[in-house]
Each structure stands twice: as structure tokens, then as C-alpha cells.
Amino acid sequence: xxxxxxxLVRMINQIAANSMGAHDPAAxxxxxxxxxxxxxxxxxxxxxxxxxxxNAVATQxxxxx
Numbered sequence: 001x002x003x004x005x006x007x008l009v010r011m012i013n014q015i016a017a018n019s020m021g022a023h024d025p026a027a028x029x030x031x032x033x034x035x036x037x038x039x040x041x042x043x044x045x046x047x048x049x050x051x052x053x054x055n056a057v058a059t060q061x062x063x064x065x
Contacts, residue, residue, distance in 0.1 A: 008045045009053045012029065012033070012058045012061070012062065013058050015029050016029050016055050016057035017055065017057075019032070026060035027064070029057060029060075029061035030064050034065075042065050046062060046065065
């Protein structure tokens with residue numbers, strides 16, 4: 001995995017962990033990604049096929065993008 005993908009995985013997992021107290025954690029992650037990530041960052045992460053590296057909330061959020 002490339003260094004930039006590693007960073008994106010780490011970041012989305014952290015965002016997901018921080019959203020665990022929300023009513024709908026995956027929706028909170030999606031909201032964050034749409035607000036603060038570039039479309040390229042989201043596309044790179046989606047196309048990298050790293051779902052095994054993501055926690056459950058991050059996996060749900062990525063699928064919802």
C-alpha cells in the first residue's frame with residue numbers, strides 16, 4: 001500500500017473512532033469526509049480496495065460515499 005493510502009486509512013479510522021458516540025456514526029464520517037476531504041482523497045481511498053484495513057464504521061462510510 002502506498003504511503004498516501006496508508007495515511008488516508010489512518011485518518012478515516014480515526015474519524016470513525018471519534019464519531020462512535022453519534023446517533024449514526026457512519027453518516028457523521030461521510031459528513032466529515034464531504035466537508036474536509038477532497039474528492040480525489042475519497043476516490044483514491046475507494047479505489048484502493050483497502051476495506052480489510054478499515055474499522056466497521058469507516059467501511060460503512062466509505063460504502064456510502
